[in-house]
Amino acid sequence: MPFNYFERFVAFKYLKPLRSDGLLSIISWFSFIGIAIGVATLIIVMSVMNGFKIELQKRIIGFNGHLYISKFETNIENYQFNIDEFTNIEFVDPNITFQSLMISKNQNNGVLVKAINPINLSNYKLIYENLNSSKTLPLDCDCIIIGDTLATKLGLNLGSKIKLYSTQTISTPFGSLPKSKEFEVSGTFHTGMNEYDSNFTIISLKNGQDLTSNKNKVSIIEIHLLDPNDLKETKLKLIKNYPVGEYLIRDWKEVNSTYFEALKVERTVMFIILSLIILIAAFNVVTSLFILVKNKTKEIAIMRTIGISRSGIMRIFLLIGSVVGISGTIIGTVIGYLITVNLENIRSILNSQFGLNLFPPQLYYIDQIPTDIQFIQVVYIFIFSILVSILATIYPSYAASRLEIKGILKNV
8 A cells, every 4th residue: 555745744744743742642652652662572571481491491401311211110220222223312321310318517408319420421511511620530439519509508619528318228236227428529510500500419320329229220211312303213213122111211392391381381471461562552553543533633624625535544544553653663673672682781780780689590490581582583573563553543544534524624
């Protein structure tokens, strides 16, 4: 629907008084600001949700792998894995994960212990690349590495001594006592995920087997892939060697489905709620156009008498409403982008300057705000906002074009 010179001239002429026309000005500014805020907020929130999903996925896979083989109600005895049969596996780590009580000099704390093959520690890049250790082999002998948040909580340093107590018991002259072992803290790691940094410890597989009375057994075979897209294909191959009736083969998506389903629902709900801001702002566009039509009734009648068609009148008011909506959308997109790319810096400044604790890792799992701006998503938000704005202008523009000029001109 092209706009001719006259229609553009009149539309922009009517737009100028909006800045100083009392109630009309206030409503128009509310429309513009509301659309801008709605678009900016949608871009920011959707980008944070995207980033959170990606970071959560990256950390879960980095700590636990892509595929997990376990047995029903028992541990795996024959856990030797022939990696040569597969071309898409980075490494395999048979391990044991169990709950334990950690007792230090001053405090005690319940922890999760992951007992791995020491040779594989360097393959866990999320841990190894963020490891603070004074030893070349951090899991050598009776050593333990722990999350840095847990170390701070218990006042532990490199070289500190701790004891781990398992749920397994041993018989003594004093009755049954839980199995325990003393370890030296040889390193601390920081994954950036609070659940791991505040709860997990890592020891050697041999020590884990001793503590849980699982000699030559593991609870799970953990598989890390070179390409996550090979998940389904690899899983089908594994079933040949690990029959479904005896073994349970799960991937990281199945194990963590609760996290990601909740995140998906939250993202949908947030999109709907924030879209309402744009819809309310669009309603203000409708209101401001009706007020403008009422104020310009005589001028509309005069334009009709000099030959301007009903469609021409409609296009004039469509252009006015569209300019408000499109300009609000553009400004909102720019603001949303700028805030998103600097969101972590903004959070840090607010926390340090005002003593706030925005997005605490205890609640949000991750210790920084991750963002991922997806171009196609921004385009969808942009188009949605413009469409809503244009649709909001149709009825008042149509009403302006249907005014009966005879009655109006009699009163002029």
